[in-house]
Amino acid sequence: MTTLDINGREHTLDVATGTPLLWALRDTLGLTGTKFGCGAALCGACTVHLDGQAVRSCITPISAAAGKKITTIEAATDGGDRIGTAVRDAWVKHDVAQCGYCQSGQIMSATAFLKSLPKGKQPTPDEIDAAMAGNLCRCGTYARIRAAIADAARTIA
Amino acid sequence: MLPNTFPDPLPPALRDLLERDDPAPQAAMSRRSFLKLTGLGGLALGAFPLMAAAQGVTGQTEALKPTQQPSAFLHIDADGVVTVAINRLEFGQGVQTALPMILAEELDADWAKVRTRFGDSSPAYADPAYGIHITGGSNSVKNSFLQYRELGARARAMLLSAAAARWKVDVAALRTESGKVLGPGGRSLGYGELAEAAMAQPVPARVALKDRKNFRLIGQATPRLDGAAKSSGRQDFGIDVRLPGQLTAVIAHPPVFGARLRTVDDKAARRVKGVKAVLRVPLERGGEGVAVLADGYWPAKQGREALALEWDTAAVERVDSARQLAQYRELAAQPGPRHFDADMTPLDSAPHRIEAEFVFPYLAHAPMEPLNCTVRIGADGAELWVGTQFPGVDGQAAARVFGLKPEQVKVHVQMAGGGFGRRAVGSSDYVVEACEIAKAARAAGFDAPVRMVWSREDDIRGGYYRPMHLHRARIGFDGRGRVLAWDHVLVGQSIAAGTPFEGGMVKNGVDRSAVEGMREPYPLPMRLTVHHPKLNVPVLWWRSVGSTHTAFVMETLLDEIARATQQDPVAYRLALFGDQHPRHRAALQLAVDKSGYGKRHLPAGRAWGVAVHESFSSVVAYVVEASLHQGRPMLHRVTAGVHCNLAVNPRGVEAQVQGAAMMALSMCMPGAAITFKDGEVEQRNFDAYTVARITDAPEFDVHIVPSAEPPTGMGEPGLPPLAPAFANAIARLTGQPIRELPFRLA
Numbered sequence: 001m002t003t004l005d006i007n008g009r010e011h012t013l014d015v016a017t018g019t020p021l022l023w024a025l026r027d028t029l030g031l032t033g034t035k036f037g038c039g040a041a042l043c044g045a046c047t048v049h050l051d052g053q054a055v056r057s058c059i060t061p062i063s064a065a066a067g068k069k070i071t072t073i074e075a076a077t078d079g080g081d082r083i084g085t086a087v088r089d090a091w092v093k094h095d096v097a098q099c100g101y102c103q104s105g106q107i108m109s110a111t112a113f114l115k116s117l118p119k120g121k122q123p124t125p126d127e128i129d130a131a132m133a134g135n136l137c138r139c140g141t142y143a144r145i146r147a148a149i150a151d152a153a154r155t156i157a
Numbered sequence: 158m159l160p161n162t163f164p165d166p167l168p169p170a171l172r173d174l175l176e177r178d179d180p181a182p183q184a185a186m187s188r189r190s191f192l193k194l195t196g197l198g199g200l201a202l203g204a205f206p207l208m209a210a211a212q213g214v215t216g217q218t219e220a221l222k223p224t225q226q227p228s229a230f231l232h233i234d235a236d237g238v239v240t241v242a243i244n245r246l247e248f249g250q251g252v253q254t255a256l257p258m259i260l261a262e263e264l265d266a267d268w269a270k271v272r273t274r275f276g277d278s279s280p281a282y283a284d285p286a287y288g289i290h291i292t293g294g295s296n297s298v299k300n301s302f303l304q305y306r307e308l309g310a311r312a313r314a315m316l317l318s319a320a321a322a323r324w325k326v327d328v329a330a331l332r333t334e335s336g337k338v339l340g341p342g343g344r345s346l347g348y349g350e351l352a353e354a355a356m357a358q359p360v361p362a363r364v365a366l367k368d369r370k371n372f373r374l375i376g377q378a379t380p381r382l383d384g385a386a387k388s389s390g391r392q393d394f395g396i397d398v399r400l401p402g403q404l405t406a407v408i409a410h411p412p413v414f415g416a417r418l419r420t421v422d423d424k425a426a427r428r429v430k431g432v433k434a435v436l437r438v439p440l441e442r443g444g445e446g447v448a449v450l451a452d453g454y455w456p457a458k459q460g461r462e463a464l465a466l467e468w469d470t471a472a473v474e475r476v477d478s479a480r481q482l483a484q485y486r487e488l489a490a491q492p493g494p495r496h497f498d499a500d501m502t503p504l505d506s507a508p509h510r511i512e513a514e515f516v517f518p519y520l521a522h523a524p525m526e527p528l529n530c531t532v533r534i535g536a537d538g539a540e541l542w543v544g545t546q547f548p549g550v551d552g553q554a555a556a557r558v559f560g561l562k563p564e565q566v567k568v569h570v571q572m573a574g575g576g577f578g579r580r581a582v583g584s585s586d587y588v589v590e591a592c593e594i595a596k597a598a599r600a601a602g603f604d605a606p607v608r609m610v611w612s613r614e615d616d617i618r619g620g621y622y623r624p625m626h627l628h629r630a631r632i633g634f635d636g637r638g639r640v641l642a643w644d645h646v647l648v649g650q651s652i653a654a655g656t657p658f659e660g661g662m663v664k665n666g667v668d669r670s671a672v673e674g675m676r677e678p679y680p681l682p683m684r685l686t687v688h689h690p691k692l693n694v695p696v697l698w699w700r701s702v703g704s705t706h707t708a709f710v711m712e713t714l715l716d717e718i719a720r721a722t723q724q725d726p727v728a729y730r731l732a733l734f735g736d737q738h739p740r741h742r743a744a745l746q747l748a749v750d751k752s753g754y755g756k757r758h759l760p761a762g763r764a765w766g767v768a769v770h771e772s773f774s775s776v777v778a779y780v781v782e783a784s785l786h787q788g789r790p791m792l793h794r795v796t797a798g799v800h801c802n803l804a805v806n807p808r809g810v811e812a813q814v815q816g817a818a819m820m821a822l823s824m825c826m827p828g829a830a831i832t833f834k835d836g837e838v839e840q841r842n843f844d845a846y847t848v849a850r851i852t853d854a855p856e857f858d859v860h861i862v863p864s865a866e867p868p869t870g871m872g873e874p875g876l877p878p879l880a881p882a883f884a885n886a887i888a889r890l891t892g893q894p895i896r897e898l899p900f901r902l903a
Contacts, residue, residue, distance in 0.1 A: 016430055019455050027405070027453035032397040033390020035574070036454070037525050038613040042843040045525060073390030091388035095380045098812055099249030100387030101394060101525040101574025132851045136843060138525045138575045139249045140819025141812070142854035 007075035021065045022046045022057040033073040044135030047105040054112035073104040084111045090152035098139035220362045227312045229281035237349030240272045244282035246292040248573035250872045251809035254382045262374045263309030267336030278548040278568040292546040295773035295870025310364035319354035378808040395544040395571035398531045400606040406594045407457035408448040413470045413836035415442030422465035431456030436597040448594045474693035475836025485627040485648040488688045494666035499682035503641035507633025515896045517706045518830035520623035526574025530591035533606040538565035544573025546581035554585035558592040578698040583656035618838040623699030624650040626706045638722035643683040650696045651689040674707030678738045701873040704772040708877030712768035716885040726767045740800040743862045745769045745778040748798030752780035766886025768878035774869035775801040783886035792855045802866035811859040817875030823849040829899045
């Protein structure tokens with residue numbers, strides 16, 4: 001049994017402790033907003049926050065997530081988080097998504113990045129690219145991802 | 158996706174395949190069976206034909222095909238919410254927004270109240286041109302523009318008739334606006350209030366369409382309807398399907414296509430917590446696989462890794478990329494079928510000559526959502542949940558696996574996380590695989606839905622690649638760049654050979670999908686010889702199909718002729734077009750004008766590159782700025798000129814152009830190749846198979862040539878000209894042409 005703090009609620013799971021957080025979220029708890037893309041931390045589709053840090057849930061065993069605050073796309077964009085909400089709204093405003101499959105991970109990376117900036121600091125284009133370099137998008141939505149992050153940064157300033 | 162040359166109508170072989178088992182082909186279908194098949198009825202506009210029949214109105218609706226019946230496409234709730242059925246797969250290309258825009262335009266719907274749902278494998282959702290439910294060939298908007306306009310116009314006419322009857326006024330005294338019928342004396346009724354009465358009205362066979370100058374939605378940059386769900390983790394895809402009691406299957410594929418098992422030791426796999434069964438299943442090409450069934454993906458995958466399998470690869474051809482290239486070079490020197498012919502005698506005496514060889518590798522589509530399919534076998538049929546470009550073809554394939562009639566298989570089309578052609582497979586490879594697993598699970602006593610999920614490794618190694626190609630060209634030209642003779646040889650597997658599409662796509666030994674884009678639209682004296690070797694590698698259409706390689710060859714060679722004769726590459730192309738090809742000229746000129754080409758001074762170390770290409774009936778021209786950074790080609794800025802006739806949703810067009818350009822940029826980058834060693838694919842995941850990242854992305858400016866002509870598609874045409882434009886810029890910097898993808902600098 002492993003107890004996890006997910007989106008502010010405790011869940012006790014009867015799965016092997018080596019199970020990646022991704023599959024505990026998706027298959028055990030039904031939180032399917034977090035996506036499976038590569039299983040090897042190469043594409044970023046499975047990005048969630050552990051104590052506010054962006055991590056790849058596909059290679060993070062639940063044993064490593066226990067005792068930490070886990071935040072998934074569902075909670076980051078439900079309106080309760082100021083920066084997550086700003087990112088979500090910027091994504092909608094800039095019509096970022098195409099197929100949309102990678103966008104949960106993109107939004108989680110972008111949100112963690114904006115949270116990591118000193119208050120009032122506006123990211124440079126190079127900083128945005130560096131923060132998002134681990135998230136693949138086969139549809140090629142990168143131009144709008146850049147615009148949406150810059151816009152969200154201005155909104156929360 | 159489908160090649161440019163995909164025949165219209167459907168190839169006879171495929172039509173035969175589809176109609177042979179079909180007890181209710183479209184033309185003979187009664188309205189009642191249509192209603193039964195679509196599963197609608199009893200509510201609001203969902204029941205037009207049934208109600209019309211009850212009223213004794215029969216003649217008009219029977220004149221309409223299932224694809225023309227509003228009842229299958231439109232539902233209006235009492236509160237005025239309009240739900241539009243989408244007859245395509247949505248996998249990022251934006252049809253889920255563009256098609257309802259078209260219908261809502263003629264319906265005069267309130268756009269804020271428009272919702273969507275996906276059609277299933279019923280005949281109503283067939284492509285009106287092809288007769289099957291199909292998403293490909295950049296055809297969704299092109300082939301359904303008139304269809305969705307008429308659907309909207311028919312429903313509007315019925316709402317107007319209902320209002321006229323209610324108010325006892327002439328229809329001519331009424332008008333519609335934003336989800337309301339407006340009448341004399343300020344009278345107004347919402348569509349929701351009229352829906353039930355409208356269903357009793359006959360479905361008009363003929364309707365007048367709006368004058369385009371009155372369009373309010375079509376042509377407006379419109380945000381995607383799925384944007385909010387996809388920006389908050391609320392959008393479900395096929396992989397997110399969760400049925401009660403569902404089991405997850407992960408399958409061990411043979412290391413070489415078509416190989417069979419010698420021994421299976423599954424003791425360790427069965428001991429993995431959560432694993433329910435290990436099942437041996439037949440696979441295509443005579444191969445076999447071992448599926449591990451578990452209560453989730455992770456235990457199933459752990460089970461797969463615990464399998465000890467010995468494969469017999471001796472009986473199948475084991476492709477080796479280096480050997481294959483040598484074989485292709487030998488083949489290129491042999492005589493073969495001719496696609497074009499011309500007099501080659503001026504070649505030897507030409508004042509200038511270019512001899513060039515081009516090599517293009519196999520490419521995986523690598524959609525972000527790994528392929529998956531969920532299957533439920535019931536008492537008298539089966540259901541599939543799958544993101545597919547071919548629901549009808551896949552449903553038929555599933556029926557064959559289960560020994561069912563096609564109408565006993567229902568395909569629920571799911572939102573798909575990319576596809577690019579990989580979800581349109583004539584053999585229905587991954588769908589058949591899922592069905593074989595479900596069948597084996599049922600035989601083993603499991604009465605549960607089975608969700609098969611591929612890993613990324615399965616996807617990268619799973620075949621159905623853009624074929625490897627070798628091109629050779631010998632070109633003779635004069636000092637003004639006039640081509641005197643162009644002798645061209647193309648070697649590559651046929652996508653259509655051995656599929657239901659062969660009859661329609663292969664003519665005189667030449668697969669038209671391999672040569673599309675060659676010579677077009679230039680007036681060149683070209684001889685084109687084509688070889689289609691057969692290899693043990695499944696191949697498939699890949700976004701823009703033949704133009705993925707032909708545009709590169711054509712547009713880099715023309716640039717080279719322009720360079721060799723000291724001509725501006727834009728002026729050279731415009732001179733070749735002459736007074737022909739107005740769409741090419743307009744697209745190229747727009748890109749040139751907007752980019753500042755020839756006027757703006759570029760920073761040191763940057764060069765311009767230009768290319769223009771028509772594919773799938775649309776023309777895209779790129780003017781790019783590129784440089785070399787520590788020997789690495791860098792793409793900085795892309796200006797696009799697009800001619801797709803009337804752009805239904807310019808915002809969608811812009812996204813498609815950017816996305817296609819990014820996919821093309823990936824083709825140029827180191828690691829964008831699938832290679833074989835001893836029959837096995839050498840790449841496994843995104844570390845070895847390159848997909849462009851945000852750090853590779855250029856700045857984009859996309860401009861659309863204004864037009865009122867019926868729209869042409871944009872899913873693919875943005876891809877072909879990007880790589881040659883980029884290569885042309887790099888060649889200007891190095892003085893050496895690039896003749897290989899991914900780029901290899903000479």
